Ligand SMILES: *[C@@H]1O[C@H](CO)[C@@H](O)[C@H](O)[C@H]1NC(C)=O
Ligand SMILES: *[C@@H]1O[C@H](CO)[C@@H](O)[C@H](O)[C@H]1NC(C)=O
């Protein structure tokens with residue numbers, strides 16, 4: 097009989113088909129040959145007998161019959177092979193064990209995966225609809241711990257990554273109690289709860305137990321543990337980076353979870369990727385309803401619990417009842433929300449909180465008596481509750497701003513609260529407010545709707561403020577009128593200034609809101625692609641007008657010279673100042689292509705990108721017309737001994753955030769998904785108010801290399817900012833920009849260039865920064881002229897984020913959405929960066945006073961062209 101594979105201790109690699117068949121043949125022809133090497137697959141008609149096992153190709157996992165402790169019943173399961181503690185991660189026949197050692201696992205002739213007992217009775221089957229699958233199937237145990245039933249032709253190429261899309265059946269789609277890296281957990285808002293994992297009945301009994309773990313796919317999705325009486329724990333809403341109800345979700349978990357974009361069938365899925373893929377890691381739901389994340393500790397040779405939920409009393413689902421807050425630090429832990437009182441005070445005082453709380457005063461819109469009052473004085477309002485795990489059963493509404501979110505809530509009388517959360521957007525609650533917990537850290541704020549009379553002192557105080565403000569305002573106005581009478585002209589100037597600034601501010605806010613909603617709707621967020629701001633077609637400038645504007649491209653008007661060509665300052669006939677970039681190289685594009693590309697790039701509009709105003713073509717000569725930035729570029733400030741003091745920490749932080757947002761827009765929110773490829777201080781221009789604007793984006797497209805992620809033999813970049821993989825192998829991706837951003841961030845903090853930075857111990861800024869952070873001397877990394885006035889928390893966070901961005905491996909660097917969140921959030925405890933080593937390529941071009949074009953042809957044909965445009 098074929099398939100008598102006894103695990104002789106060495107893995108039989110699936111790649112080696114030839115020897116597989118040889119071996120099969122040999123086994124078939126010689127039953128005397130007892131000890132064969134273990135295989136990783138069985139094909140139709142073959143068996144795994146009790147006592148035999150399948151071993152995945154690199155020997156990570158093993159499949160076979162086992163008995164739990166204190167039991168003689170036999171189950172087919174998968175366990176880790178290389179560790180000393182037998183840890184079963186999947187069980188086939190969990191509810192129907194074989195009573196003796198006569199069982200076999202087989203792929204039956206009609207293509208079904210089956211466990212048979214000694215009498216050839218079917219104990220378990222994979223439940224495949226045989227009439228719809230081709231015959232000739234093979235069951236493969238992959239290195240990710242997945243048992244997959246594939247067409248035999250596919251068996252050898254089965255990936256070790258986890259989920260296999262072309263399988264007919266796989267254990268990763270029918271998990272038991274354990275979630276392994278590589279699995280997918282489906283999130284389909286229309287398909288209801290996905291209770292993917294079910295606990296064992298007891299420690300020693302794989303029989304389906306009382307607890308489930310899975311996903312509540314209502315947007316925004318959450319992880320939930322269900323017991324017999326309903327929910328036992330939930331993770332809080334997913335915000336694109338982490339689960340908001342797990343306040344200490346840190347380091348190793350941070351980059352682990354990911355929610356995919358939406359598939360054609362409307363579903364997404366959660367995956368988990370450990371930071372270090374060679375470390376063994378799993379999540380599982382225990383028989384007692386606890387979820388634990390375990391990591392294998394190679395030194396102590398045991399599993400360590402990395403995380404456990406529910407961890408504290410307040411984590412228990414709705415511990416304090418409806419409309420109440422659980423606070424671990426308080427005694428007693430439960431209290432009613434403001435404006436609410438215990439539903440049954442006796443029980444409550446006895447510590448029986450199950451009944452929860454109820455409103456003291458009915459909302460105006462629900463109270464028939466007060467509607468007739470109709471004077472507006474009784475309007476409902478909102479009370480802010482800071483630092484909470486937001487209530488369960490939120491209704492996600494797609495509106496762009498906090499105010500509109502509040503308005504949506506007021507519109508509907510059944511709405512009890514709303515929240516507008518970063519990374520999520522607007523959520524409304526129309527049922528009771530369930531499972532609210534107070535956290536010390538965290539920025540989630542719940543706005544609870546209360547009757548006006550319950551808003552109490554706070555609103556009275558704010559009324560008082562309004563009165564005072566009005567009085568002061570009236571007084572100031574009086575003074576102004578008097579002044580205007582005295583100094584007519586001066587006042588006019590002031591008012592205009594004031595008006596313009598107010599306009600600016602308002603505009604700014606609306607942009608912020610737009611961005612927030614864009615954050616939300618990005619592919620990592622909830623609702624697909626962000627909306628692209630569609631600008632009008634941009635004008636084609638007449639060459640003679642450009643000549644006139646730049647005084648025939650005179651030397652005095654030249655702002656700089658870069659690899660893409662010289663940049664001139666110009667003044668149009670109407671007085672508008674412009675910057676003209678005259679593209680020097682012959683791009684590979686024709687005029688029409690060039691036009692199309694420019695049109696696309698002109699549509700990229702963001703507060704932190706330099707506006708492209710138009711373009712001009714004259715024969716072979718191509719020009720791009722940009723808005724003119726009076727404050728030149730960032731390097732003229734941060735590296736300048738006198739001007740650096742003009743940028744205090746607050747301004748620098750704003751600049752960092754601005755650059756991050758601009759880059760996020762380029763990478764994700766714009767339709768084009770632009771990789772900048774030459775981000776550096778001299779490419780960050782500053783407007784009148786020192787707002788940063790990224791320039792020179794999209795040049796790769798204009799020069800005809802617009803692949804998303806690719807390798808190129810023409811490296812465009814600047815020494816000191818190029819990621820190792822880009823500088824050395826010409827590989828670029830969004831993560832190369834992240835690297836440049838990290839360098840820039842450290843430079844802004846230190847006020848020194850990465851290139852040319854040298855101390856006695858360290859040859860570049862990155863390594864210097866890492867060692868200082870490691871030794872706790874990071875204060876010394878701060879530019880001395882801001883050291884005493886900066887916010888040390890913010891600086892520390894920036895240094896850490898900066899170092900995470902310059903990690904050697906692109907995989908270790910966060911993507912821009914995470915960078916933006918990390919910079920702005922206070923919740924997360926950042927992972928400690930690894931020492932970056934591949935920073936040997938450093939260089940500098942002083943672009944501030946002296947513009948140069950540098951082209952270095954090295955022997956391997958890599959051209960480094962440094963661009964120094966303004
Ligand atoms: C099995 O598949 C066939 C053909 O696709 C279908 O007609 C039949 O209803 C399926 N049976 C079950 C039990 O799903
Ligand atoms: C099954 O597939 C294998 C490899 O694809 C092939 O060599 C073999 O002949 C097939 N067997 C049958 C019965 O079709």
Ligand SMILES: *[C@@H]1O[C@H](CO)[C@@H](O)[C@H](O)[C@H]1NC(C)=O
Pocket residue numbers: 372373374375394
């Ligand atoms: C990953 O983990 C393995 C095993 O624990 C360890 O040997 C290796 O150094 C780790 N790699 C990194 C990059 O941390």
Ligand SMILES: *[C@@H]1O[C@H](CO)[C@@H](O)[C@H](O)[C@H]1NC(C)=O
Pocket residue numbers: 440443448449450451
């Ligand atoms: C707690 O209170 C609820 C109603 O408020 C009651 O039904 C329940 O029996 C009480 N539990 C205990 C243990 O007293």
Ligand SMILES: *[C@@H]1O[C@H](CO)[C@@H](O)[C@H](O)[C@H]1NC(C)=O
Pocket residue numbers: 491508509510511526
């Ligand atoms: C108010 O909200 C509830 C719950 O979301 C919804 O069922 C109802 O239709 C809404 N009413 C109005 C008038 O929008």
